[in-house]
Amino acid sequence: MFPKQFPKQFPMHRPRRLRRTPALRRLAREHRVHPADLILPLFVREGLSQPQPISSMPGVVQHSSESLLRAVAQAAELGLGGVMLFGVPQQRDATGSAGLAEDGILNRSLREVRAEVGEQIVVMSDLCLDEFTDHGHCGVLDESGHVDNDATLDLYAQMAVAQAQAGAQILGPSGMMDGQVAVIRQALDAAGFNEVGVLAYAAKYASAFYGPFREAVDSQLTGDRRSYQMDAANRREAIREVELDLAEGADMVMVKPALGYLDIVADIAAMSPVPVAAYQISGEYSMIEAAAANGWIDRRSAIEESVLSIKRAGAESILTYWAAELATWLRD
Ligand code: PBG
Numbered sequence: 001m002f003p004k005q006f007p008k009q010f011p012m013h014r015p016r017r018l019r020r021t022p023a024l025r026r027l028a029r030e031h032r033v034h035p036a037d038l039i040l041p042l043f044v045r046e047g048l049s050q051p052q053p054i055s056s057m058p059g060v061v062q063h064s065s066e067s068l069l070r071a072v073a074q075a076a077e078l079g080l081g082g083v084m085l086f087g088v089p090q091q092r093d094a095t096g097s098a099g100l101a102e103d104g105i106l107n108r109s110l111r112e113v114r115a116e117v118g119e120q121i122v123v124m125s126d127l128c129l130d131e132f133t134d135h136g137h138c139g140v141l142d143e144s145g146h147v148d149n150d151a152t153l154d155l156y157a158q159m160a161v162a163q164a165q166a167g168a169q170i171l172g173p174s175g176m177m178d179g180q181v182a183v184i185r186q187a188l189d190a191a192g193f194n195e196v197g198v199l200a201y202a203a204k205y206a207s208a209f210y211g212p213f214r215e216a217v218d219s220q221l222t223g224d225r226r227s228y229q230m231d232a233a234n235r236r237e238a239i240r241e242v243e244l245d246l247a248e249g250a251d252m253v254m255v256k257p258a259l260g261y262l263d264i265v266a267d268i269a270a271m272s273p274v275p276v277a278a279y280q281i282s283g284e285y286s287m288i289e290a291a292a293a294n295g296w297i298d299r300r301s302a303i304e305e306s307v308l309s310i311k312r313a314g315a316e317s318i319l320t321y322w323a324a325e326l327a328t329w330l331r332d
Contacts, residue, residue: 096132136221209283269314
């Protein structure tokens, strides 16, 4: 009966016991994804009367002001944790002034969204200049064409106040400028917005997987962001970035991208005293969609597995373009 290789005095360990039926597996599951863990990134483009598909991200659109409100209302109704808004302006310039303007597409949309959903769902905004600059960089350039860290900080501080005035509850600085969390926190407090939080893109890596996002925001970028985003080779440095952002007052920290960086998510989850988010980015989305469209993988299982893996690595919150669809599956 008992296999010969097992000495009789020991029980034979059978991990498979807990895998035998769906009910046993459900009982034994260590991690599960809840709609409140999910944050839906949304793009709103100035001047659209209809939502416009993004060809490299099948299923994701650039919203019109009107369709954005419907998407946010649906996200609230599904019980998602939050929405993260990105604005795509009609006019761009060297300093990204449309990102700061009170009536710029992002700030206008934040006002409309808050008027629509109030406090039913957390409304977050991307705080970065790349969608608004004519060169596509996340900051302003100096005479030699390099991104000028400290000149950019002044603009981030103004942008933070404009977004808070428009009703954003959590700001997501994604430009990887040194000191950005500190200046944003100071500017918010000085303007009386001490309740507005900062979700710091603390460990954001320069990644080829942002490719489809560039179409999503009509990015004007030529070149790359390697002088400010992190090098994919670096693990230890992520801890330093998080420590700095915490010292500067970050309320939550993020790792981005997610799937190729689960070691980083796990490291940060182990040391962070504040909630940890991970961003499953455009290229991660498009790869699965493309493989599924070809019939090479099972779409739903691949999506669920990828998001669960990010949760298992230690992220409490996951930004994913599948947030709404996942939440409907979780209701099934
Ligand atoms: C910068 C920003 C980017 C993303 C979110 N915020 C682009 C970049 O850093 O190049 C990428 C998101 C994605 O790829 O899904 N504002």
